[in-house]
Amino acid sequence: MLILPLFPAMGAIGLFVVLIRVWQCRFEQIIKNHFNWCLAIVAVLFLISSALAEYPQEAWLGLANFLPFFLLFIALKILIQHPRQLRQLSWCLILPSLPVVMLGFGQIFAAWDTPPLLESILGWQLEPQGIPEGRMSSVFNYTNFLAIYLAIAFTLALGLWLDTWRTWRNQRSSTQTWTLLLLSLILLSDISGLILTSSRNAWGLALISFLAYALYMGWGWLVGGVAGLASTILWASFAPHLGGEQLRKVIPAFFWARLSDQMYPDRPVETLRLTQWQFCWDLIKERPLFGWGLRNFTPLYKAKMNLWLGHPHSLILMLSAETGIIATLLLLGIVGKIMIQGMLLLIKKPFNSSGLIFFSYLVAFGCCTLFNLSDVTIFDLRVNTIGWILLSAIDGVVRSKSTTSSIVKHQDIDLRKRAS
Template sequence: MTASPLGWRCFQLGLFLLPSTALLGALFLFPALLIGSVGRERAFWRDPWNLPLIVAGVLMAFGCFLADAQGLAWVGLGNWLPFFWGFWGFQPYVISAAARRRCSLWLVAGTVPVLITGLGQLWWGWAGPWELLGGLIVWFVEPGGKPEGRLSGLFDYANIASAWLALVWPLALAALVQPGLQRRQRLVVLVLAIAMVVGLVLTESRNGWGALVLAVPVVLGPPSWPWLVPLLALALLPVVVSVLPGMPAFLQDPARQVVPDALWARLNDSQYAGERVLASTRISQWTVGLQLILERPWFGWGAAAFSIIYPLRTGQWHGHAHNLPLELAISHGLPVATLVVGLVLALMVVSLRRGLSGLFDRAWWAALLILLVLHGTDLPFFDSRLNIAGWILLAGLRASFSPDRSDQPTTALAADV
């Protein structure tokens, strides 16, 4: 499995542009996908790892005929079927460890505009809309962030910006600690890594804050754990004490003196006390989601059904179930959810068991782990940039133990690394 020079260049450029604009990123990634799908030694249906996606795709399409809102159901397939193809078609570009390292660096470099615009909107009051190509691309950068006071940058909402930064953070960490960098190069990467940490903190996303910590031991690897894990535990102890319900005041009050007010208040949701009704919480959304699954377990209700049914049953609007397995099962049925989620988990386990010896392979795995954790309480994949990046990460895991893989750069990459 060898990437062509043209496809490889399109793929790199697409990765670099992806964080800034899905449209420009896709304009280069789509030709790369076409090129990567031509002349393959094995057809799509002959790879056993594609079989769950083939079956899931057929079940999804059949379920659209049974959905109450068939138009929405068919449109909703756009969030899945093209990416099933991408999972296979992108593999030639991430087949080697050198290629995955190069792709990681392009994603890190492409995140710079997100950080600059995010910091600009908070610190200097930058405001959009900014247009490109005669209005074909528009960035609605909100002054002061969206919501107010939270960094969102080129994304529609702070939580989505946080999800992107959390995904890229382990790749940036690997770029920082990799051996062989010159002093000037390491200084540049250090500044970028610090900016990424600052950006994640300013999103005020609890998931993003957790990702900052989760990525470090995975990327640095088991040799660092004897000293790193106790150090992280010691650093996090005041935070845990400051937010844990039922802690004695003589322990919690000093901890809250050490931990910034904004941090512990955000973690225990004290700013929402007495304001949030039950129907606006995750517990209510998941409860209603489970009820919907029990009512239609086999083929689901169709894409976007949750956003229609939930307001009718609770009086509160929410666009999705804030949990990916639940959302899949609600929209397309339990068999589809089991096939897709099972495939992702199997890829994670198999790649881990085969060993993540390289620094960037550990970072790649950590990025996907963070994305999976984020989808336990939110659905950032509805942003196309995160959806594309997630399936590219999955393609890299599959390629890492593909029988066609190579530990050396591909022919197209050899002259480019």
């Protein structure tokens, strides 16, 4: 995970080795887990959808964005079962974000590009001025992939910073001080990168993450301050005739013009999200059970609109149109159940010092989910992998805590029987 963002091929090979090893050693445990069978049913529905697809070749290729990650999720939730592992994993996920943003700065401000030899080794290209032009994309092939990656890194880094800060208040050692400084640098770097992606979704997610931590820590004054600042920016963006025009003189145009879409006023109707979503809805009504096949949105949209578009900017609508309503609802149910169990565990079970770190995983995956409501991130290997790893970590800790609680309960019952 430490090398995955900067060296995707090597990171993927390492994870593949882990996947194979866990499945070899824990095969019986895996197949006896009823929850895993639900994911297997989703996989079968995806296969049926691909067999019935309008463009079968595209659909079979599209399975690569899901099936290997189902297997990885099942394997990693067996390995990650203790809250202390979450802290180690968080460091592995956030440390690469620092060089990623540094490369992005060079891309935007110094027009850095990637030498052909280095590009063939690393597997990514640094495009001068970003993709699209003027928006930081760094080592990713589009700015929105960088945006969600930095939103996740920012959320986990903020959790580590707050956790370290609580320790530092009681024990001001030099190690804790240097750790705080490093985490502060990472946070500042991630925020700068998020701003330069010009991703409205990522800006909103960073704000939501900040508010979530403020609520968790019980800092009502900070919640009010951040909410007030956000309301002021929204006012300037969407209500110029109700006093917003005066606020625009204070708030940088970079923010209110991007939020109100005035930065790109002449966008074709075919590129608008509402147009894409309406097209998906029409596809769902025509084939509600098994859909049109994975990755079939692009050729279908091109045939209708005469425009190539990689995805419809909504994972839920895309899955419903491409794989059918049944498979989509079942997959959403699996993910939703894990998140609900994670939140209930955080409320009911004592985590001691690890509660904040576990909370950071819930917030980070929640951000990933919200981002996919108006975009699709599964087409980038690194972002897709990180999302499934966050979910597997949550599920692994939930099941470990539940098992431990059950064992303790049975031991307590046995002791009472013996005593009586």
